[in-house]
Amino acid sequence: MSRRRLLGPIVAVVTAVVIALLPLTLSNYHRSTGAAVGVFFVAILALNIVTGYTGQISIGHGAFMAVGGYTTAILTHDHGWNSIATMPAAIVFGFIAGMIVGLPALRFSGVYLALTTFAVALAVPQIAKNYPDFTGGTEGLPLPTHSGLWLYTTAWVVAGISFVFAWLLLRGRTGRAFRAVRDSEIAAASSGVSLPVHKTVSFGISAAMAAVAGSVYVLVNNFVSPDVFALQLSLFILIGAVVGGLGSLWGVLVGAAFIELLPLGLTSSGFVSSQLVPVIFGAVVIAVMALVPLGAADLLRRALQFGPQKSQSPEVPLGTEGT
Amino acid sequence: MTARRSTAWIVPTLLLAGCAALLIGSLRSSLFAQQTISGLANGGIYASLAVALVLIYRATEVINFAQGAIATFTTYVAWQLIDWGLAYWPAFICTLAFAFAFGFALELVAIRPVERRGSQLTVVIASIGLLILVEGAVGYIWGNDIRFMPAPFPAHIYRIGGVAFSRQDIATIAISIASVGVLWLLFRFTKLGLAMRAAAVRPEAARLVGIRVSWMLSLGWGLAAVLGAVAGMMAAASPSVLLQPSMMDGILIYAFAAAVLGGLESALGAVIGALAIGVTLNLLGSYVSWITPQLLLPAAFVLMLVVLLVKPSGLFGRTTARRV
Numbered sequence: 019m020s021r022r023r024l025l026g027p028i029v030a031v032v033t034a035v036v037i038a039l040l041p042l043t044l045s046n047y048h049r050s051t052g053a054a055v056g057v058f059f060v061a062i063l064a065l066n067i068v069t070g071y072t073g074q075i076s077i078g079h080g081a082f083m084a085v086g087g088y089t090t091a092i093l094t095h096d097h098g099w100n101s102i103a104t105m106p107a108a109i110v111f112g113f114i115a116g117m118i119v120g121l122p123a124l125r126f127s128g129v130y131l132a133l134t135t136f137a138v139a140l141a142v143p144q145i146a147k148n149y150p151d152f153t154g155g156t157e158g159l160p161l162p163t164h165s166g167l168w169l170y171t172t173a174w175v176v177a178g179i180s181f182v183f184a185w186l187l188l189r190g191r192t193g194r195a196f197r198a199v200r201d202s203e204i205a206a207a208s209s210g211v212s213l214p215v216h217k218t219v220s221f222g223i224s225a226a227m228a229a230v231a232g233s234v235y236v237l238v239n240n241f242v243s244p245d246v247f248a249l250q251l252s253l254f255i256l257i258g259a260v261v262g263g264l265g266s267l268w269g270v271l272v273g274a275a276f277i278e279l280l281p282l283g284l285t286s287s288g289f290v291s292s293q294l295v296p297v298i299f300g301a302v303v304i305a306v307m308a309l310v311p312l313g314a315a316d317l318l319r320r321a322l323q324f325g326p327q328k329s330q331s332p333e334v335p336l337g338t339e340g341t
Numbered sequence: 342m343t344a345r346r347s348t349a350w351i352v353p354t355l356l357l358a359g360c361a362a363l364l365i366g367s368l369r370s371s372l373f374a375q376q377t378i379s380g381l382a383n384g385g386i387y388a389s390l391a392v393a394l395v396l397i398y399r400a401t402e403v404i405n406f407a408q409g410a411i412a413t414f415t416t417y418v419a420w421q422l423i424d425w426g427l428a429y430w431p432a433f434i435c436t437l438a439f440a441f442a443f444g445f446a447l448e449l450v451a452i453r454p455v456e457r458r459g460s461q462l463t464v465v466i467a468s469i470g471l472l473i474l475v476e477g478a479v480g481y482i483w484g485n486d487i488r489f490m491p492a493p494f495p496a497h498i499y500r501i502g503g504v505a506f507s508r509q510d511i512a513t514i515a516i517s518i519a520s521v522g523v524l525w526l527l528f529r530f531t532k533l534g535l536a537m538r539a540a541a542v543r544p545e546a547a548r549l550v551g552i553r554v555s556w557m558l559s560l561g562w563g564l565a566a567v568l569g570a571v572a573g574m575m576a577a578a579s580p581s582v583l584l585q586p587s588m589m590d591g592i593l594i595y596a597f598a599a600a601v602l603g604g605l606e607s608a609l610g611a612v613i614g615a616l617a618i619g620v621t622l623n624l625l626g627s628y629v630s631w632i633t634p635q636l637l638l639p640a641a642f643v644l645m646l647v648v649l650l651v652k653p654s655g656l657f658g659r660t661t662a663r664r665v
Binding site: 075122125126129130132133134136137138140141144145147148249250253256257260264291293294295296297299300301302303304307308311 | 398402404406451454455460462463464465466467469470471472473474475476477478480481590591594597598601605633635636638639641642645646649650
């Protein structure tokens with residue numbers, strides 16, 4: 019029992035130390051790659067709150083990242099704000115956007131919600147293209163340049179804060195309510211958990227976190243345009259969340275590394291041409307789903323023998339209407 | 342269930358009113374008539390893809406996100422065959438045959454191993470993986486440059502009472518509707534179709550009477566790919582869509598919206614939904630000045646959302662009672 023209680027904090031501390039010391043050994047270029055992993059860490063964490071813990075599938079988290087990214091870009095470019103100062107604004111706009119997208123989740127769940135959020139992911143870049151005066155249109159907007167170390171530090175500080183926030187949120191009363199909504203909406207409602215409040219708040223918090231991820235993302239890219247937030251981004255975040263393991267905070271790091279480093283590693287290994295990378299990436303995703311459908315967290319849990327407890331990973335009720 | 346009975350008249354009434362409005366508009370203005378026809382042609386393309394989605398959804402309750410990418414791949418195959426010197430229609434037929442084998446094989450290789458162990462979500466993720474894989478394969482084999490598909494019909498304009506119809510539009514409508522119709526005949530009147538429906542509705546019971554349920558699923562994927570190929574080739578022939586790896590992304594969303602409007606389980610609903618979306622978007626695009634081509638996709642999304650908020654099960658969906 020004591021082993022199980024100690025293992026979590028130890029792993030967390032060791033991981034944090036490794037992440038903190040890593041930039042010392044990295045080149046400037048690899049530091050911004052590390053920053054990108056941090057961005058995906060936050061985005062996958064965000065998706066995990068709403069999909070993994072509250073059971074509301076979202077294929078549209080790239081859209082919330084776009085909200086944050088454009089907030090940062092417009093505020094720094096047009097209004098001369100400091101890069102960090104734009105992040106609270108991104109959180110506010112992301113939260114509002116998430117509450118709005120969360121509203122349909124009150125009426126329908128499962129596959130309909132998947133399609134709605136998928137459509138959001140495709141629609142948001144189109145809207146950005148349509149108002150060039152505001153967003154820079156297809157050409158996009160430039161952002162202030164920062165060093166690799168600055169980006170790495172910012173990304174992982176944001177990631178650390180998000181992780182602690184998510185951990186505190188999910189272990190307490192709210193997290194319990196989220197999980198109750200996920201496991202049985204009817205049981206949750208009869209126990210006095212308000213479905214409308216918790217679904218929209220879950221979407222709001224998740225979207226706010228994704229928006230911060232978007233802010234850092236555009237800073238890492240040094241540039242924002244509708245294509246930065248193309249559908250592929252949303253798909254990659256979902257893939258990262260599932261590969262890492264839904265309903266687990268530990269898998270998030272694995273998922274983030276998977277989606278950022280696998281394509282990069284394939285390209286730089288020199289064995290395959292960059293044209294072939296999506297083909298291999300898609301094939302790996304399918305293979306992971308066939309072999310480890312519950313993700314890395316499940317694999318880790320079994321390897322470390324976290325007791326004979328039942329798998330905590332949820333089956334998101336896709337297609338079945340709630341219940 | 343009582344709620345359903347009392348609102349059953351709404352959908353047919355709305356449809357009739359819509360048709361009447363279109364007819365009156367078309368009689369009064371020839372531009373309106375032309376836009377309606379080309380909207381119907383777009384709708385026909387969406388319909389083929391939407392029915393493909395419904396086909397797979399009915400069998401496994403899974404939305405196949407790779408449907409558009411598979412359609413793109415088969416369209417490139419058609420382009421390649423024509424480029425090698427085959428005439429259009431032989432290439433068309435060969436492509437349909439290829440699409441069937443391709444869809445069948447993809448189900449066998451990519452989906453079946455996942456389905457055996459995972460939940461529906463894992464199958465959805467696998468289909469997203471398939472989307473990335475197939476779209477990547479198109480880029481790898483044929484490159485990301487835009488290609489031009491020869492038009493299947495010589496440019497010709499029919500004139501009826503001052504209204505010009507392009508042969509292309511009429512043929513697109515006809516071929517799309519015909520392919521859906523053939524599929525309907527297959528499901529309704531053949532023993533194979535009966536077996537496929539049985540496997541979709543009651544897999545266990547179907548297995549007990551000797552139907553090979555898993556083969557029926559592969560077959561469903563094959564047929565869905567054929568419909569997708571029809572949609573892809575019709576789309577590539579239309580002047581507004583260029584042959585490139587991402588060409589079906591937008592069309593897939595319209596097909597999603599159409600399938601959802603129709604209730605996801607009804608092929609007829611998907612066809613009507615697709616035609617409605619095609620016409621609505623075309624009319625919005627040409628008569629509402631602030632709706633630019635970029636905003637058509639968000640407009641389709643809003644349309645879908647409004648219908649879902651009013652009628653969550655779609656226009657033709659079953660209202661299911663839930664057991665607690």
